[in-house]
Amino acid sequence: SQTIHQWPATLVQPVGSPLSLECTVEGTSNPNLYWYRQAAGRGLQLLFYSVGIGQISSEVPQNLSASRPQDRQFILSSKKLLLSDSGFYLCAWSVGRTGNTIYFGEGSWLTVV
Amino acid sequence: DAKTTQPPSMDCAEGRAANLPCNHSTISGNEYVYWYRQIHSQGPQYIIHGLKNNETNEMASLIITEDRKSSTLILPHATLRDTAVYYCSTGYYGNKLVFGAGTILRVKS
Numbered sequence: 182s183q184t185i186h187q188w189p190a191t192l193v194q195p196v197g198s199p200l201s202l203e204c205t206v207e208g209t210s211n212p213n214l215y216w217y218r219q220a221a222g223r224g225l226q227l228l229f230y231s232v233g234i235g236q237i238s239s240e241v242p243q244n245l246s247a248s249r250p251q252d253r254q255f256i257l258s259s260k261k262l263l264l265s266d267s268g269f270y271l272c273a274w275s276v277g278r279t280g281n282t283i284y285f286g287e288g289s290w291l292t293v294v
Numbered sequence: 295d296a297k298t299t300q301p302p303s304m305d306c307a308e309g310r311a312a313n314l315p316c317n318h319s320t321i322s323g324n325e326y327v328y329w330y331r332q333i334h335s336q337g338p339q340y341i342i343h344g345l346k347n348n349e350t351n352e353m354a355s356l357i358i359t360e361d362r363k364s365s366t367l368i369l370p371h372a373t374l375r376d377t378a379v380y381y382c383s384t385g386y387y388g389n390k391l392v393f394g395a396g397t398i399l400r401v402k403s
Contacts, residue, residue, distance in 0.1 A: 217393075224381065224393045224394045224396060225338070225392075226393075227392060240390070271337055271338070273337075282328070282340050282343060283328075283340070283391055285337035285338045285339075286337050288335070288336065290335075
């Protein structure tokens with residue numbers, strides 16, 4: 182069965198520091214991978230979307246970047262964090278095209294202080 | 295911007311059916327309707343999805359209107375553990391789903 186791992190689960194970082202959140206998917210090949218962000222009390226905002234290694238689509242302009250160095254690995258990064266980057270970050274995956282479901286990881290809480 | 299509209303909150307008595315509406319009036323012909331739920335501090339959980347026909351699984355039923363501009367998620371016998379935020383979304387082939395603020399469902403004993 183497929184599983185998704187996301188880490189770290191919680192992170193407290195000072196303003197201006199770098200960020201690296203990692204996500205890996207097991208049990209499947211060539212997944213579509215996603216990074217979402219959820220601010221407190223808000224809905225889910227799609228940040229990045231990837232259909233393959235090195236293929237990243239950015240959905241919103243922001244202070245973050247994403248990379249996909251391996252088929253089942255997705256990394257969310259920032260060189261200098263802002264207070265507004267605080268939130269709940271979710272990695273997700275899906276496979277194929279027609280009617281396939283997106284499955285989410287357990288999320289990472291980022292607090293920028 | 296989210297393409298769906300949901301009521302911000304709803305209450306339901308334990309053991310009764312919970313009917314959660316969603317408006318997606320701009321849905322395109324090949325877009326699916328998806329429902330997820332999120333319990334606090336956890337990743338969203340997939341519930342059900344559909345294209346045109348009504349769908350049912352072990353968790354819920356999905357009723358899509360004939361014009362596909364709205365849908366209703368039905369939890370047939372709500373329990374306290376169904377208290378969560380429920381998100382309705384639309385998208386092609388399950389990719390790049392956009393989620394709004396969702397509906398907070400409170401199941402009360």
